[in-house]
Amino acid sequence: MEIILYLSVAVLAIAFAVLVYFVAQTLRSVQKTLLNVSGTMNDVVKQMDGITHETTELLHKTNSLAEEIGEKTQSLTPVFNSVKGIGDSVQRVNQSLEHMSQTVVQKSERHSDEIAKALQWGEAAIELWHKWNGRKAKRHQND
Structure with a gap:
């Protein structure tokens, strides 16, 4: 019976050794996967830094462009006001010519005979x- 006991302990030791071996293999595989994930995450972090930098530059350029457009719009305001004044003057001239032509037509109708x-x-x-x-x-x- 002692042999059975020794045999049981030996089988148990072998089973434990096999279990330890497979757990070690699994942990190595997990370690490689985690290293790959870590490398991927480092790459993602670098790309995000680059994107953040480019986005910041783009935002600065957009802001300066918006300021420039605002300045140009302000400088064009007098031109638009002048054009409006010219349009108003032309409209008044047209109204005067229309009034004169109506007067001529009325007088010519009166004197047509x-x-x-x-x-x-x-x-x-x-x-x-x-x-x-x-x-x-x-x-x-x-x-």
């Missing part, structure tokens, strides 16, 4: 003049 009579008298005078010149030319030919 007189104008028609004047044109008829003018045509009659031109006809008489042509006839008179025609007769005068015939007299000179006959003479």
Whole structure:
């Protein structure tokens, strides 16, 4: 019976040694995985530092660009005011011309009968003049 006891202890020792071996293998595998994860995390940290640096530079450039645009907009305000003034002046001139043309149309409508009579008298005078010149030319030919 003692042999069974020794044998049991030997089997138990062998089982414990196998268990320790596989636990050691597992821990080595976990160690390699953790080293890879650590390296990956270091790379991610470096990339994040680079992205943070680039983002900060981009933010500074954007802020300076916004300031520049603000300054340029302020410098263009007098130009826009001048253009508005010119537009207002042109509008007033157009209104004046429209008023003048309406006045001319109204007056011409009032005097259209007189104008028609004047044109008829003018045509009659031109006809008489042509006839008179025609007769005068015939007299000179006959003479």
